[in-house]
Amino acid sequence: xxxxxxxxxxxxxxxxxxxxxxxxxxxxxxxxxxxxxxxxxxxxxxxxxxxxxxxxxxxxxxxxxxxxxxxxxxxxxxxxxxxxxxxxxxxxxxxxxxxxxxxxxxxxxxxxxxxxxxxxxxxxxxxxxxxxxxxxxxxxxxxxxxxxxxxxxxxxxxxxxxxxxxxxxxxxxxxxxxxxxxxxxxxxxxxxxxxxxxxxxxxxxxxxxxxxxxxxxxxxxxxxxxxxxxxxxxxxxxxxxxxxxxxxxxxxxxxxxxxxxxxxxxxxxxxxxxxxxxxxxxxxxxxxxxxxxxxxxxxxxxxxxxxxxxxxxxxxxxxxxxxxxxxxxxxxxxxxxxxxxxxxxxxxxxxxxxxxxxxxxxxxxxxxxxxxxxxxxxxxxxxxxxxxxxxxxxxxxxxxxxxxxxxxxxxxxxxxxxxxxxxxxxxxxxxxxxxxxxxxxxxxxxxxxxxxx
Amino acid sequence: xxxxxxxxxxxxxxxxxxxxxxxxxxxxxxxxxxxxxxxxxxxxxxxxxxxxxxxxxxxxxxxxxxxxxxxxxxxxxxxxxxxxxxxxxxxxxxxxxxxxxxxxxxxxxxxxxxxxxxxxxxxxxxxxxxxxxxxxxxxxxxxxxxxxxxxxxxxxxxxxxxxxxxxxxxxxxxxxxxxxxxxxxxxxxxxxxxxxxxxxxxxxxxxxxxxxxxxxxxxxxxxxxxxxxxxxxxxxxxxxxxxxxxxxxxxxxxxxxxxxxxxxxxxxxxxxxxxxxxxxxxxxxxxxxxxxxxxxxxxxxxxxxxxxxxxxx
Numbered sequence: 099x100x101x102x103x104x105x106x107x108x109x110x111x112x113x114x115x116x117x118x119x120x121x122x123x124x125x126x127x128x129x130x131x132x133x134x135x136x137x138x139x140x141x142x143x144x145x146x147x148x149x150x151x152x153x154x155x156x157x158x159x160x161x162x163x164x165x166x167x168x169x170x171x172x173x174x175x176x177x178x179x180x181x182x183x184x185x186x187x188x189x190x191x192x193x194x195x196x197x198x199x200x201x202x203x204x205x206x207x208x209x210x211x212x213x214x215x216x217x218x219x220x221x222x223x224x225x226x227x228x229x230x231x232x233x234x235x236x237x238x239x240x241x242x243x244x245x246x247x248x249x250x251x252x253x254x255x256x257x258x259x260x261x262x263x264x265x266x267x268x269x270x271x272x273x274x275x276x277x278x279x280x281x282x283x284x285x286x287x288x289x290x291x292x293x294x295x296x297x298x299x300x301x302x303x304x305x306x307x308x309x310x311x312x313x314x315x316x317x318x319x320x321x322x323x324x325x326x327x328x329x330x331x332x333x334x335x336x337x338x339x340x341x342x343x344x345x346x347x348x349x350x351x352x353x354x355x356x357x358x359x360x361x362x363x364x365x366x367x368x369x370x371x372x373x374x375x376x377x378x379x380x381x382x383x384x385x386x387x388x389x390x391x392x393x394x395x396x397x398x399x400x401x402x403x404x405x406x407x408x409x410x411x412x413x414x415x416x417x418x419x420x421x422x423x424x425x426x427x428x429x430x431x432x433x434x435x436x437x438x439x440x441x442x443x444x445x446x447x448x449x450x451x452x453x454x455x456x457x458x459x460x461x462x463x464x465x466x467x468x469x470x471x472x473x474x475x476x477x478x479x480x481x482x483x484x485x486x487x488x489x490x491x492x493x494x495x496x497x498x499x500x501x502x503x504x505x506x507x508x509x510x511x512x513x514x515x516x517x518x519x520x521x522x523x524x525x526x527x528x529x530x531x532x533x534x535x536x537x538x539x540x541x542x543x544x545x546x547x548x549x550x551x
Numbered sequence: 552x553x554x555x556x557x558x559x560x561x562x563x564x565x566x567x568x569x570x571x572x573x574x575x576x577x578x579x580x581x582x583x584x585x586x587x588x589x590x591x592x593x594x595x596x597x598x599x600x601x602x603x604x605x606x607x608x609x610x611x612x613x614x615x616x617x618x619x620x621x622x623x624x625x626x627x628x629x630x631x632x633x634x635x636x637x638x639x640x641x642x643x644x645x646x647x648x649x650x651x652x653x654x655x656x657x658x659x660x661x662x663x664x665x666x667x668x669x670x671x672x673x674x675x676x677x678x679x680x681x682x683x684x685x686x687x688x689x690x691x692x693x694x695x696x697x698x699x700x701x702x703x704x705x706x707x708x709x710x711x712x713x714x715x716x717x718x719x720x721x722x723x724x725x726x727x728x729x730x731x732x733x734x735x736x737x738x739x740x741x742x743x744x745x746x747x748x749x750x751x752x753x754x755x756x757x758x759x760x761x762x763x764x765x766x767x768x769x770x771x772x773x774x775x776x777x778x779x780x781x782x783x784x785x786x787x788x789x790x791x792x793x794x795x796x797x798x799x800x801x802x803x804x805x806x807x808x809x810x811x812x813x814x815x816x817x818x819x820x821x822x823x824x825x826x827x828x829x830x831x832x833x834x835x836x837x838x839x840x841x842x843x844x845x846x847x848x849x850x851x852x853x854x855x856x857x858x859x860x861x862x863x864x
Binding site: 276279280295299305322325327409527 | 604
């Protein structure tokens, strides 16, 4: 910047003494005059482009990730607040269009670990993500294909003892709902009374007992009620009113999420499908985001995964979300919106996981001008205490702004299941109708780890 | 008025022993546990709770005290990979405890939310040998003449003598043995927090209450010397200072002042780290205190882990 000293534009036919500042970058050979570029401060489109370029260079040149994040979110303007847990109708379609995500029903393909070990397969880590044989195509109901083959002898050391894990889960459930004498739940706070503590107990005991099989869990960090934030731009709009009326601005979004629990690990989860795969279409919605309804507010642009950049556990493993009382199933059934029940789970999964994976990618130095070079994978379980839905998200691209999305063929992918009950009812110290499928899926999630481990 | 532990000792008919009991100390010194690698993780956990947990500059005590506790318990729970019987433990939050007893014709009662309780299926074996228990007969309880021992206690009319930890859990609960009580002093304002001495007294009273309720549930309500003493541990912290306590209930005969006494081992004021600096302190352009955790004491964490593992190792 200092190199561009005072100079004057050449008018054809006139010669002016050019004042070259010593130390200026040498112009390309054959031209005696410094490069002609747009102004920085003028009110013109070229000047705006130049300002954007300078901003991008500044962020690229930032020394540390904290500095990059600070510059990225420095300018505050009104932005849409995207809530992962929302009652808006068909919110998951909108969220998919904001985050350029493809939704694939069912769980990603991988080897069924509960198949009885065949001959040589004895001690192979069967939870490694080898592509499944084509006979079991990844269809929705077959997703937890592991559950089809009933656990034969659960005593083998190669895979976990489902009976023992089941008893742990039942103990946690019974303690929270039956054995411990608690006062009545506060008004509209049913979720904090029983399902919340149950989920905490469940995850902590399961993670502890499975840490022997998964060394990644043994090095993990468990956060209770963490904060996850992400800020991004997507699309363009014209400013409607105010002193900036008429200018073209990017549409800004911010997700501020509070999962109930999350597990962070020091090593990244392996990719599910290659970076450039195309598994479906991203919905295109022609309306403004405010029609969802989504509202704008201006406040700090935060990007946060749950702990600061200095933490060694900077990659995400699994999040657990608890749906609040406002979004319980009975309420939707009463208002005859049964199809929206699944939408709630899906929108929560997509939005939370997008925010988490994108924030993880930003912690590694990627942003929308420097797109990710490897996919970031994380998992989530969304539950209301009884019904569990599982999601797996692969972030392939961060480039969602209007300029960068033009030539970007990559899409983010989210695999998700429908919600299934873990048990039917708890009566008299017994859990009735326990569903092993859900437990198995949970165990797979917790046992997920990179191939080297 | 004067140190709370001495008063609590009189009220619960207890003899105090400084330091941790030899059984727990042997777990600390046991090299087979691999406590060295855990030091690194413990340091990370302290940094996480004190420095990295929040998007603001520094987390407040209400946030970092429970977070530190959860992190340390997480590391301890992960040890269940090596010791599978550790999975037979369950944490219960917000337990209400109620226990009543008579002490030289004064009726005393312990009631209230007793912090976080960890239950296990199997009881902890008695820590003191029979000779030590009998030796407490000679010990004379310190009296505070002319101050009445019930000074600073709230006098309340009791209409129902409530008596069990069964108040907290129903019958048939599989994790029936109280193992450890955790007390977190996490109020932001210093005057809302208990001072270390008062915290120790509170720990003693609640551990006694839990042990008494358990003993009465097991052996009935008659006051007598217990064949199988009941052991309850207790850990209290304010995020930096840790107080460790092991309480052994030898007798429920609390009316008289002589006879066998109960025993308590207290290891007090253990610092886990000296200082946690979120932002480096700079005086006259020179960094005097760099950011990070300084003065980390692995021994305190080892004691925490040893108390957790006690009973299964």
